[in-house]
Amino acid sequence: MLQAPLILQEHSRCADCPIRHRAVCAYCEPAELVKLDAIKSYKTYKAGETIAWAGEPMDVIGSVVSGVATLSRTLADGRRQMVGLLLPSDFIGRPCRPAVAFDVVAASDVTICRFNAPEFEKLVRATPALERRLLDMTLDELDAARDWMLLLGRKTAREKIASLMAILARRDANLTQQTVADGILFSLPLTREAMADYLGLTIETVSRQISALKKAGIIILEDSRHVRVPDFVALLDEAGDDSDGGMVS
Amino acid sequence: MLQAPLILQEHSRCADCPIRHRAVCAYCEPAELVKLDAIKSYKTYKAGETIAWAGEPMDVIGSVVSGVATLSRTLADGRRQMVGLLLPSDFIGRPCRPAVAFDVVAASDVTICRFNAPEFEKLVRATPALERRLLDMTLDELDAARDWMLLLGRKTAREKIASLMAILARRDANLTQQTVADGILFSLPLTREAMADYLGLTIETVSRQISALKKAGIIILEDSRHVRVPDFVALLDEAGDDSDGGMVS
DNA sequence: CGTTCTCTTGACTCATCTCAAATCTGGTGG
DNA sequence: CCACCAGATTTGAGATGAGTCAAGAGAACG
Numbered sequence: 001m002l003q004a005p006l007i008l009q010e011h012s013r014c015a016d017c018p019i020r021h022r023a024v025c026a027y028c029e030p031a032e033l034v035k036l037d038a039i040k041s042y043k044t045y046k047a048g049e050t051i052a053w054a055g056e057p058m059d060v061i062g063s064v065v066s067g068v069a070t071l072s073r074t075l076a077d078g079r080r081q082m083v084g085l086l087l088p089s090d091f092i093g094r095p096c097r098p099a100v101a102f103d104v105v106a107a108s109d110v111t112i113c114r115f116n117a118p119e120f121e122k123l124v125r126a127t128p129a130l131e132r133r134l135l136d137m138t139l140d141e142l143d144a145a146r147d148w149m150l151l152l153g154r155k156t157a158r159e160k161i162a163s164l165m166a167i168l169a170r171r172d173a174n175l176t177q178q179t180v181a182d183g184i185l186f187s188l189p190l191t192r193e194a195m196a197d198y199l200g201l202t203i204e205t206v207s208r209q210i211s212a213l214k215k216a217g218i219i220i221l222e223d224s225r226h227v228r229v230p231d232f233v234a235l236l237d238e239a240g241d242d243s244d245g246g247m248v249s
Numbered sequence: 250m251l252q253a254p255l256i257l258q259e260h261s262r263c264a265d266c267p268i269r270h271r272a273v274c275a276y277c278e279p280a281e282l283v284k285l286d287a288i289k290s291y292k293t294y295k296a297g298e299t300i301a302w303a304g305e306p307m308d309v310i311g312s313v314v315s316g317v318a319t320l321s322r323t324l325a326d327g328r329r330q331m332v333g334l335l336l337p338s339d340f341i342g343r344p345c346r347p348a349v350a351f352d353v354v355a356a357s358d359v360t361i362c363r364f365n366a367p368e369f370e371k372l373v374r375a376t377p378a379l380e381r382r383l384l385d386m387t388l389d390e391l392d393a394a395r396d397w398m399l400l401l402g403r404k405t406a407r408e409k410i411a412s413l414m415a416i417l418a419r420r421d422a423n424l425t426q427q428t429v430a431d432g433i434l435f436s437l438p439l440t441r442e443a444m445a446d447y448l449g450l451t452i453e454t455v456s457r458q459i460s461a462l463k464k465a466g467i468i469i470l471e472d473s474r475h476v477r478v479p480d481f482v483a484l485l486d487e488a489g490d491d492s493d494g495g496m497v498s
Numbered sequence: 499c500g501t502t503c504t505c506t507t508g509a510c511t512c513a514t515c516t517c518a519a520a521t522c523t524g525g526t527g528g
Numbered sequence: 529c530c531a532c533c534a535g536a537t538t539t540g541a542g543a544t545g546a547g548t549c550a551a552g553a554g555a556a557c558g
Contacts, residue, residue: 071395073395073396073399075399075403075404075489075490076489076490079403080403081398081399081402081403083395083398083399084395094388094392095384095388096385097388101392101395102395128377128380131377131380131381131384132380134384135344135380135383135384135387136345138384138387138388138391139343139344139346139387141391142387142390142391142394143343143350145391145394145395145398146320146322146332146333146350146351146394147322148398149330149332149394149397149398149401150322150324150330150332152398152401152402152449153330153401153448153449154324154328154329154330154449155324156513156514157513157514191536191537192536192537192538193536199402200401200402200403201514201515202514202515202516203536203537203538204514204515204516204517204537204538204539205513205514205515206537207537207538207539208514208538208539210538211538211539224522224523224536224537240324240325241324241325405545405546406545406546440504440505441504441505441506442504450546450547451546451547451548452504452505452506453505453506453507453546453547453548453549454545454546454547455505456505456506456507457506457507457546459505459506460506460507473504473505473554473555499558500557500558501556501557501558502555502556502557502558503554503555503556503557504553504554504555504556505552505553505554505555506551506552506553506554507550507551507552507553508549508550508551508552509548509549509550509551510547510548510549510550511546511547511548511549512544512545512546512547512548513544513545513546513547514543514544514545514546515542515543515544515545516541516542516543516544517540517541517542517543518539518540518541518542519538519539519540519541520537520538520539520540521536521537521538521539522535522536522537522538523534523535523536523537524533524534524535524536525532525533525534525535526531526532526533526534527530527531527532527533528529528530528531528532
């Protein structure tokens with residue numbers, strides 16, 4: 001997932017962009033894309049590289065084109081909590097804010113469609129389609145953050161792992177448009193440590209619960225980074241939230 | 250805090266509104282306020298009353314004028330997590346979304362400046378000042394949600410309680426502009442149960458940790474709903490996050 | 499002045515963390 | 529191609545923070 005070989009010319013056309021219809025530019029007209037084109041550039045970060053440090057002035061603003069980045073905060077004594085998972089089309093940076101609020105780290109190799117911040121902010125002011133899209137995306141992120149809060153505050157370790165698997169499976173199914181015929185197959189773009197930081201657990205507990213779900217037949221590990229889910233409804237059941245009846249959306 | 254007697258005529262002028270400069274209308278020009286005036290009405294809910302149910306069509310949209318409301322989600326087996334705390338000037342409802350995502354409940358008596366949803370959405374589209382303010386407020390909420398995620402995922406019960414006290418103390422100090430001379434005094438607008446739901450704890454643990462902080466002299470309970478903080482820096486220290494050096498912002 | 503609800507406190511349990519060691523993995527140089 | 533190494537992952541054993549269950553103390557209300 002998400003590591004598909006991606007060849008981006010330095011000046012690839014927005015129209016050909018893989019995230020054209022889901023990113024901040026989704027609502028833009030061709031004429032508006034031209035303006036974005038003028039202030040954008042691509043930049044790639046290696047897995048593990050820090051893209052921005054909490055508290056520093058905002059110098060990266062743009063969209064994730066490929067790869068996975070994480071937003072996280074660290075307590076004085078080293079405890080760390082991931083507070084955002086940025087997948088392709090997600091927006092990095094807070095428009096019109098002076099500083100980054102959280103550490104942004106590349107979890108895999110990450111390519112960003114990066115904008116010059118002042119220029120971008122000027123463009124946002126002048127382009128209702130951009131501002132509207134930004135509002136929509138921010139509202140979506142807020143909803144996701146709130147679901148995540150339910151997970152952090154009230155779910156058991158097993159439910160947390162199952163929830164994470166369900167989120168990744170769903171996203172991957174969406175992305176690749178695969179049918180659910182004999183189970184969903186997806187790759188884990190996160191290390192055990194990243195999962196632990198995501199879920200508010202230790203790596204040992206993450207490992208143990210993954211083993212437990214494997215033993216219960218809920219998930220099958222093809223290898224340590226590829227998971228098959230034979231029965232998505234069973235997985236959702238383990239995740240605890242009964243919201244929807246198992247639709248792969 | 251926040252329960253100051255409030256007399257709102259059914260058609261109070263926006264210009265006289267206590268939240269005029271912090272709510273969704275903050276960036277509006279007088280001419281734009283007139284349009285908002287035309288579609289607004291006040292409504293008051295009793296403490297404990299449910300303002301909106303998760304999943305139902307959105308029929309309440311507007312600003313909290315006075316009182317405290319909570320956003321929360323409940324798991325099938327009854328576990329509940331609060332995911333938002335709405336104080337005066339905060340916005341209720343998701344513009345342009347068909348349904349409410351979370352239960353909205355009045356924690357104290359709550360007065361809302363309520364808008365007709367379709368009219369309001371139309372106005373948002375036509376009024377950049379409104380849309381911009383909505384984006385700013387949503388970004389702030391997202392930041393708050395992420396700090397909260399750190400609390401839920403990584404803090405101990407004692408740190409959670411201290412963090413909550415610090416948040417309430419800070420908000421109250423802001424609101425009343427009081428000096429920090431001999432400690433901050435503020436009221437607890439939440440029951441033990443609401444605090445537990447906020448912090449991802451049980452009421453017993455909340456009670457125990459409040460007692461512990463009291464015994465340690467970090468907080469003083471004037472009565473069960475009024476707290477004095479003699480040394481705000483000491484409280485921040487207990488809260489675990491070292492971000493700022495104790496400024497009451 | 500009961501009644502009811504909220505809050506506090508105690509005793510015990512259990513899920514998750516901590517510390518420690520074994521195993522697996524991918525990459526490197528011989 | 530293979531042995532070795534460093535990092536990632538798994539597994540085990542024991543400690544502990546927070547939950548559960550239960551009872552008692554205050555406060556609010558009629």
